[in-house]
Amino acid sequence: MPFRRVCEAERMAVVRDLRVLLRFPGFRRLLTVRLLSQSADGVFQVALAAYVVFSPEQETSPAAIASAMAVLLLPYSLLGPFAGVLLDRWQRRQVLLYGNLLRVVLALGTAALVLASVPLWLFYLAALSVTAVNRFVLAGLSASLPRVVDGERLVMANSLSPTAGTLAATAGGGLAFLVRIPAPEGAASDATVVVVGAVLYLLGALASLRMDRELLGPDPSVSRPHLATAVVDTARGLVAGLRHLARRRRAAQSLASMALLRFCYGALTVMVLMLCRYAWNGGAVGGMALLGVAVAVSGLGFFAAAVLTPWAAQRAGRFGWIAVCAAGAAVLVPSLALSFAPLPILGAAFVVGLATQGAKIATDTVVQSSVDDEYRGRVFSLYDMLFNVAFVGAAGVAALMLPPDGRSAALVLTVTALYATVAVAVFHVKHGDGHRDGRGDAVTPARPTTS
Template identity: 25%
Template sequence: MFAMLRKERRFSVLLTGHLLSQVGDGVHEFVFIITVLHVTHANVAASGAVYFFRFIPYVLLGPLGGALSDRWPRRSLMIFADLARMTITLVLCGLLSTRSLGVGGLAVIGMAMTALRTVFQPAFQGAIPSLVRTEHLPAANGATQTVAELGGFLGPALGGTLLYAVTNPGYILVIDAATYLVSALCIRYAIGTPSRGGSDAPAPGAGSITLRALYRDFASNLKAALGRRDLFVSIGYSALCILFVGAALRVLIPTMLKAEGFVDSVIGYAMSLLALGAVAGALLCGNLSRDFSTASLMTYWRCYGFMLALLPLCAVSAVVTLAGCFLLGAIGAFVDVVLPTNIQRLSTQENVGKNFSLFSTLANTGEAMSGAFAGALSVVAPVSIGISVIGVIVVAVGYLGGARSAVRHG
C-alpha cells in the first residue's frame, strides 16, 4: 500500500485531504452527539427524531448524488460539497457559541450535512479509478478504508480531549471547518481541470440537469444493474447483510457486553478494537488480496457472519472479547475493501457514480432499519443468541450470493 502511495502522488494528495476531513468528521460527530443529548435533555424520543430526520436525505437524495457525479465533473462536485460543509459547520459553531440552537436547528443541520455527503461520496469513489493505475486500485481502496477507520477512531478522541480545554463545544468545530477547506484544496491540486473527453469530463447530455432527468438516470441504472448478475449480487446482497450487521454492531453487541457484567470502559474498548481491527484488515487486504470478484466478496461476508456468530462465546473474559472484536473488525475490512473494488471493476466511467449511489442508498436504508430489527429480535431471543442468529443469517446470505454469482447463462 505504501509503495502504491509513493507512486500515485495525485491520489496520495487526495487521500491526505480525505484523512483530515475524516478526522474532522469524527470531531463533528462527537460534538453533534453531545449537543443532541444536551438540547434534548437526553430524551430518547427527541434524540431519535433528530437522527431520523438526519437519515431522510439518504432516501430522497441518495439516487441524485451518483447521477450528478456521472454528469458533472467530480472535481467540482467534491470541492462544492467540502466548501458547503465548511460553511454549515461554521454556522453550527456560531449557533453553539451563542447557545441559540434547538432541536429543529439540529435536525436541519444534520439533514444538510447528510445531503452533501450523498453528493461527495459517489464523486470521490468514482474519481479513484481515474487517479490510479488498474493494478493499484485494490491498494487504493484499502488505503481509503484505512483512512475512514482512522478518522472514525481519532476524531472522537481528539474532540473529547479538546473539550477539556475548551468550555464551549462550538469552538471545537473550527477544526472541522478547517479540515474541509484543506480537503477542497487537496482535491483542487490532485484532480486537474477536466478537459473535454477526459475521465472527469461531463457525460454526454450533462447540460440538462433536472430532478426528473437525474431520477430517470438512477432508475435506468437500477434496471441495468438488476440485469447484471454479479453487480446485482454485490450491491443487493451486501446491502442485505448490512441490514442485519448494523443491528448487531450498533445495538446488540454493546447490550450483550453490558448484560455480561462488563463495565462501560470495556464496551468503549470493544468499539475501539473493532476500529483498530478494521485498520489492520484494510492494510492487509490492500496488499494481500488478489481476487476481488463477486464470489470472493460473498466468501468474505460468510467469514464475517461466522465470526459474528461465534462472538458471544468470546464473552468469557474481557481479553477474549476484545480479541474477538479485533478479529471481527479485521474481517469486516476485507469486505469493505473488496466491495468498492468490485463495484468499480463492474462499472464504467458513465455509471460508476450511480452504482455507488445505488449501494449507498440501499446500505444506509438497511442500516437505518437495523435498529427496529434489533428491537424485534431482542423480544423473542436473548441478546447473545440474537447475535449468533444474525451471524448465521449473514452466512446464509453470503452462501446464496456466492451460489448465484457462480451461475452462468448457458
C-alpha cells in the same frame, strides 16, 4: 508460508503504486484535499456521536442514535446517484472549494447550536446540511481523478485514493476522541470538537486553491442535456440497473447477503454505543474512551479482512468466503457478546469488523464480475444505497429492541440467527446448480463504500 508471502507482496505493491501516483502533481494536490476533507468528516461524525450519545445534556436513547445514523447516512443514499448530474455542470475545483467553505460555515453554526442547547431536531437539521454537502465533495473528488492521472494508472488511483480517504476519516475520528476525552463534560467540549472539524474543512478549501480552476473539468465545450432531462435519465438508469441486477442472480444473491450482514453490523453498533454510555459505568468520558477502543478494534478487523480476503477467497471461492465470514460470526458473536462485558465485546467487535468487510470485498468482486460493464456504475449506485439503508434500518430495529442500558440477549440472538441464515443460504448458492464460484479468480479490495 504462502499467506505471509501474499501479505508481503500486497503491501509492497501498494507502496510501489502510491509512489508512482505521487509523481503526478495534480494527484498530489487532489489527494491533499481528500485527506483534509475526509479527516474533517471523521471529526464531525465523532462530534455528532458525542453530542447525541455522551452529552450529559441529552437523554440518550436507541431512537436518538438511530436518528443520528439516519442523518449521517441517508444523504449518501438519496443524493449519491444524482450528484454527478450537477458535477457535470459545475467546475469541480469550485465544488471542492465552495463545498468545503460552506461546510466551515455550517459546522460553526452547528457548534453554536450545541452551545445554545437547542432542541435535538434543530441540531440534526444542521448536521444533515453538513453531510449533504459532503456527498457532492466526495463525488467531485472521485470524478476529478481522470483529470490528474493518465489512463494507464486510473484503476490504481481509484483503488488507492478512496482507501487513503477512509484512513484519513478514521484518523480524524481518533483526533476527535483525543480532543474530547481530556476536556470537561458538557456542551463546550462537544462544540470544540466541531470547531476542530471546521478548521480542517477550511484547510481543505485552501488546499483546493493550489489547483487551476479548469484543471478538474468538466470540459465546457461538451454539450449536455437540460438539467431536468439529466435527472430523469438518472432515475431511469437506476431502474434499468435494478432490472439488470434481477437478471444476474449471482450479483443479486451476494448483495442480499451483504445487506443482511450490514444490518447485523448496524444493530450491534447501536448496542455497543448504549453499553458504552450506560452499562459499563464509565460515565461520558469513560464511555467515549471505550467507544474509541471499540472503533479501533473493529477497524483492525477491517484491516485484517483486507489482508486475508484475497488469500482466503482463492481457496474457498468468493461465495465460500462469504459463507465462512457469516458462519464465523454466527458462532463467535453470541459466545462473546452475551456476557455484555467490555473485553468480550471488544473481541466481538473485531470478529464483526472482519466478517463484514471480508464479505463486502468478496461481494464487490462478485458484482464486478457478474454485471455487464454498461450497467456497472448504476448497480454500484444501488449497492451504495442498499448498504446505507440496511445500516439505518438496523439502527431503527435496534431502537425498538434495546433496553436503556443496551443489554439485550434478544438482539444478540436475532443477529446470530441472521448470520446463520446467511451462512446456510450462501453455502447453498455455492454448491447449487449453475453457480460455479470462480475459486481461482483473484479477489482484491475494491473502493470502500462511505458511511
